[in-house]
Amino acid sequence: GKPDLGLVQARWSFVNKDENLLTRLQNINLCFHFEVEQQVNGYFLNFFGFNGTAGVWRIKALEDSGGWLERTTVEDMDIAVRAHLNGWKFIYLNDVKVLCELPESYEAYKKQQHRWHSGPMQLFRLCLPAVITAKFNAMVSGLFQLGSAYEWVVTKKTGRSSESDLLALAERESKASNEDKISRRHSESGLEFLGKIQKSEAVSKKKKNKLYRKELALAFLLLTASARSLLSEHGVHFYFLLFQGLSFLVMGLDLIGEQVS
Template sequence: MFNWGDAFGFEHYFAHLLAKLILIVYGISLVLILFYSILQLSLAVKYKNSKSEVKKALPTFDPENTPYVTVQLPMYNEYYVAERVIERVAQMDYPLDKLEIQVLDDSTDETVDVIARKVKEVREKYGVDIKHIHRTNRVGYKAGALDSALPDAKGEFVAIFDVDFLPDVDFLQKTMPQFRDPKVGVVQTRWGHINKDYSLLTELQAFGLNGHFAIEQGGRSAAGHFINFNGTGGVWRIKCIEEAGGWEHDTLTEDLDLSYRAQIKGWKFSYLEDVIAPAELPITMSALKGQQHRWMKGGAECFIKMNKRILTAKNVRPSDKIHGLSHLFNSSVFVFILVMSLLSLPVLHIKDSFEDLNYFIQFGSIFIMSTLFLMFYYWNSYRDKTEDKPKSLLQFGKRFFQFLTISMGLSLSNAVAVIEGYMGIKSSFVRTPKFNVGAKEEGKVENKYDKKSISLITIGEGILFLVFGFTAINRLAFGDLGMVPFHLMLAIGYGSVFFYSIAEVRPALFSFVPKFSTRTSNVNA
């Protein structure tokens, strides 16, 4: 591959130059992944240390003096789950004379009638002040719905729940006392998982989300860095929303955008890890990829929008700026993983062709160091530990490498989303289909909103599965084992994502793909 380009009296001069350029880009990707893992490690250490600190007693709920709260439930064509969340929120244990519910309905199908009937039913059943607000357009999507209804809210505070959430009835009792501190603008809670044990796919999502809600949110909160409202499962002080400039819909992650604008203004965010807001995880690969696309692209859009404001903010500590920028830049790690993965193929040929460059290739061990840092990160957020520590470590190791492998398999799809975000390519807000899996039986899980198709990205994932699989087998056969584990993980990751994506579109072609199980889940996990 590199036996060409003789020039200036040097054999393979231009091939050697190209090899150096490839190794430089490869090395930069490795270093950026290491930098990401070091920051995650620092948050894990801070989180771990905070657990040994004496916690301050939380303020208690006072029903006589608690403020007026408006609960907003944004939804769009949620035929399967709309009634479930309305019923649950209507049962909240909070003074009825201080509670209002706004069902923000942008639906264009029969969901409108379903919501109207349910709103009338719970109003009569529980005596709660609940309104059905139906928009005939989707201007601004979710952010637009929240923003348009806010002027009519009776409350000083607004709690927001996506339609797949089932908050405990005492949710407001646990969160509202935090607002006795007039500087607190947001209270965010930890997501639980209604259907964690539904399948391996949901178990891996829960594993990753637990890392975010323990280490990222908990670690940043403990260190006093910026955290973010996660779009749902939290409460805003309306004055905070207004002073930060209100909901804007120029990014796909309006929650992340508003969170940073509010904290730059000096508002404090309170994170309650022990208060859980259970939610449904996506159960199909198409739904997961759609959700990941929105989160990754939205993160990149927020980085472009907010990086200068963070850097020039006068009242923000340097450490907060570093962690804030890295937080918004986090989704870019998938671009670095994709670049590193693709360049690892010519790097093998460079190793075979140029002995004088082999010293540089040895720095690939940086990836092992990054992996160890991330293992520490996820071990401290792992919620399936038992008293049998050796068994817990083995189970964790298995789950961690499963998670890492599938994350690698999603790197093409996620990297494309990030690049679109940086390039300013706009797309509509595509909400994640909900299935109400608690009411379904195996073999009968259907959702007309879960649009499945074989995209160019899916085809690309299939090609990468073949390329990395062939490379791993070829190198294994010739005894060159250095990158075999890495390429095997990539092959398995891309293969899993590809085959499940195809199986959802053409199930008859892949009857060998394991069916999802439907076990009862621990929502606190």
């Protein structure tokens, strides 16, 4: 019923997840990958990385994308990127589980992770020209927005002042200093001037923190999800959601950074 559908991906379920500490940690990490990353990408973008197994491809999608290539160690991700660039859509089914196994020894785990992390870098180098060609307009728009987004996150959300804020602050302080000097020469003594400075500093220290409603709403959502995960049968995402929720709560209450009046 969907002619542009190229891939249907299911999730992994591990038969040896309780074998040892290493397999339990891998299970937590990969469950987060499937239940959060894959689901979100599939729902909002209709694209995610093919996991190599537990998926069904449309033959026409494979043929239009050039088929399987042995140019990287992540041929599953390679075909997924090329299919997406050709306009094919993906669907992820989290309720369909396919049994598989996890590496039980550190040596096997190390080899697997080396392959999984070196392959994407190879793929990035090979697919970058195609990505630039296909997504040129979006990339240019993103570049124009990158500077303001970086300043908003780094300066505003951490309480630091941007360059324009610092210049404006310096200009105000310079004008105030000149005015204070003139008024002090005509009507005030040095002690009265010092008393006013101390009083103004005391008032500025009482400045209330600003509340960020969006961050607080997201913190509430994450903390609620962490509580639900804790009360569930497995609760593997409790720590992920808890620390993320606390981070957004601290940011939403404006408890970090410096206050500049």
